[in-house]
Amino acid sequence: MTPELLEPIAPAPPASPLAVAILGSGRMAEVHAASLAANPRFGRLVAVQGRNAAAAKKLAKAHGARATSDLAAVLSDPHVQAVVVATPTLTHRSLVLAALDAGKHVLVEKPLALSTAEAGEIVRAAEAQDRVVMVAHCVRWFHEVQALLGKLEQIGRPRVARASRVAGNPGGWYIDEQQSGGICFDLMVHDFDLLLWWFGAVERVHALATTRDAAHPEMYAQVVLRHTSGVLSYVEGSWLHPDGFATRVELAGAEGLLRFEMPETKPLRFVPLASKRIQKQGAEIPESPFRRSPYELQMEAFLAAALCGAPAPVGARAGFEAVAVAEAARASIASGQPCRPAVYAAPRARKGARS
Amino acid sequence: MTRIGIYSSAHIHAGAYAAALRALPGVEFAGVCDPEAKRGKAAAKAFGARYAASPEQLFDLGLDGVIICSENVHHRGDAERALAAGLGVLCEKPLATKPADALAMVRAAARARRPLMTAFPCRYSTPLREARRLVREGALGKVLAAQGTNRGMNPGGWFVDPELSGGGAVMDHTVHVVDVLRWILEDEVASVYAEATGASGEVEDHGLLLFRFEQGTSASLDCSWSRPGQSFPTWGDVTLSLIGEQGNLHIDAFRQHAMLYSERAKKGVQVDFADDINAGLIADFVAVLREEKIPEVDGIDGLRAVEVVDAAYRSLASARATNVRRAALGSRS
Structure with missing residues (x-):
């Protein structure tokens, strides 16, 4: 399979932009609100719904939208055409299903859900509805990743891929396995998605994990994937790197090598005096200056798909597959042996129904 | 004067070891032997060393030790022959391709009371x-x-x-x-x-x-x-x-x-x-031959690495995480 570059879709400007509500008011909600603001022809933020009333109000006010804590009111509002689910992963299943049930298009933060059982429910609901469900695997839109993809054929037949994504302890719900699924689901799922996209289905997963903190046993993990295509992949994920966010991708083929490292690709490095350094809380968001940010391009793709009725570039099935690899990695960590990722089983046609 | 030879130039590292031997004071790089005469003669010429037509001729040059750079499967036989001739041995890695062969080499060194080192130059990084x-x-x-x-x-x-x-x-x-x-x-x-x-x-x-x-x-x-x-x-x-x-x-x-x-x-x-890691390895081999010290890295280290490789191949065959089988050894003398 040859993955294709994500060409920006540029439909004719619609009569009116898509009315979007954001569920959640945390860091990613802010990023999605800014990305909507950067795509004014295709979308506009109309509401922010969140449990944290002050944060929701602040975010809504900054974008001229309304704030509410009432989920049912947002979903039953016929003017809201799409929702962005930017809440802890634990809530994804119920929020996506409710939004689909209300006829909304959905952009849901990664990972799609906490298990393949949950993700499968979402895929079934998405395929039963004529609505876009897109999973925000934002790394696909990273300029570094697009640059690699554009040269993939130059390295000949791909053989071994290495991906690394390391950061400090994000704290909060991210490291609570009940809410996030832990590092395999929350962090490494980015790379699982990239590798699935580039090298196809994974037939075997083996993983080892460790921690500095007995309460959170999976803070660092190393995962080996065997793709059905014969490509081997290695993924490192860490929340034990206090020196900050870094990511590397290396693709070795029969005739060449492709790689990048962040932050080495960042063109600016500002070094404030130690006393001026701000200790940021929560997950770090890698940023390099571009006219259009990866998140903005991702939002454009979602809005364009919803407006055109086109399939989303990262649909619920892709979200399921990444979750399946994360789930198999955790099962392997627990068992000490390789595991096979779950495969999505389409619901069987009902008796008497024609296929 | 410590006299050292190189047996076989099959492995590319032979050239680096030859250069390190030449640079060491008090060491005579006595000669090169290779079962493939053409390859061996070319290597001897490139290294500026004498070519010996057989292992016996090489050993007869009054060697204290030999560096074995043959193809992996030949390591055991080549090392056993040199140890039996009373020479100390530095063997290219992997020590052997099978744990049984590596264990036999360790035992042959113990019987001969001669040092057996594995060429793990990273130890000298x-x-x-x-x-x-x-x-x-x-x-x-x-x-x-x-x-x-x-x-x-x-x-x-x-x-x-x-x-x-x-x-x-x-x-x-x-x-x-x-x-x-x-x-x-x-x-x-x-x-x-x-x-x-x-x-x-x-x-x-x-x-x-x-x-x-x-x-x-x-x-x-x-x-x-x-x-x-x-x-x-x-x-x-x-x-x-x-x-x-x-x-x-x-x-x-x-x-x-x-x-x-x-x-x-x-x-x-x-x-x-x-810093040159190969020079560090060769200098250590020379010091061991002079009985100035014990080796930084020996045959048992080579054996343990081969046992891990063996487990890796058994894992490939079974697609399972596989336990390493370690041979029981007495304490190092």
Whole structure:
């Protein structure tokens, strides 16, 4: 399979932009609100719904939208055409299903859900509805990743891929396995998605994990994937790197090598005096200056798909597959042996129904 | 004067060892022998050394020790012959292709009461020694996890002939990082999970390994021949990241280099200014032959690495994480 570059879709400007509500008011909600603001022809933020009333109000006010804590009111509002689910992963299943049930298009933060059982429910609901469900695997839109993809054929037949994504302890719900699924689901799922996209289905997963903190046993993990295509992949994920966010991708083929490292690709490095350094809380968001940010391009793709009725570039099935690899990695960590990722089983046609 | 010969020039490292022998004071590089006479004569000429037509002729040059650089499957026979002749042996890695052969070599050295060293030059890397010092001093606390790479170019030739090499990238490149980890952690590998692929079907040329050490440390290794031969600026790498309870340590053993971009070369090349690890290995072998010290790295270290490689191949056959089978040995004398 040859993955294709994500060409920006540029439909004719619609009569009116898509009315979007954001569920959640945390860091990613802010990023999605800014990305909507950067795509004014295709979308506009109309509401922010969140449990944290002050944060929701602040975010809504900054974008001229309304704030509410009432989920049912947002979903039953016929003017809201799409929702962005930017809440802890634990809530994804119920929020996506409710939004689909209300006829909304959905952009849901990664990972799609906490298990393949949950993700499968979402895929079934998405395929039963004529609505876009897109999973925000934002790394696909990273300029570094697009640059690699554009040269993939130059390295000949791909053989071994290495991906690394390391950061400090994000704290909060991210490291609570009940809410996030832990590092395999929350962090490494980015790379699982990239590798699935580039090298196809994974037939075997083996993983080892460790921690500095007995309460959170999976803070660092190393995962080996065997793709059905014969490509081997290695993924490192860490929340034990206090020196900050870094990511590397290396693709070795029969005739060449492709790689990048962040932050080495960042063109600016500002070094404030130690006393001026701000200790940021929560997950770090890698940023390099571009006219259009990866998140903005991702939002454009979602809005364009919803407006055109086109399939989303990262649909619920892709979200399921990444979750399946994360789930198999955790099962392997627990068992000490390789595991096979779950495969999505389409619901069987009902008796008497024609296929 | 310590007299040393090189037996077989099959392995490319023979040239580096020859250069190190020449540079050492009080050492006579006595000669080269090779079962392939043409190859051996060319090597002797290139090294500026005498060519001996047979192992007996080489040993008769009054040698104290011999460096064995033959194809992997010949290591055992070549080492046993030299040990029986009363010579100390430095054997190219891997010590053997099978644990039984490596064990036989260790026992032959004990019987002959002669030193047997395994050529693990990373033991003499100043950056890696510094890493070991930091870990042994407790700077990292307990090491929880390690990420290693030992990637290189496909060496071709007999390396891709399983009858001579015993295997591909897993056989060639697993032992270095396994030895470094055993040495730094002072721990043994308990189990191995391996994945590998081969382009030609002859031997695997790419491999990814996961290890669990006895004391719980988890580790990974990329042993692939994944560096492009024509366009990449260097042969490969040895890197190691250690995740510790008290901090992380990142080691790029060959980072001490400048870059040269010359119109006379088709690619940028690394200009190394690191301490010479091969010179360190050869100097240690000489000191051991002079009975000034015990070896930094011996045959048992070579055996332990071969036992891990054996478990990796058994894992490849079964697609399961596989326990390492370690031969029981008496304490080191």
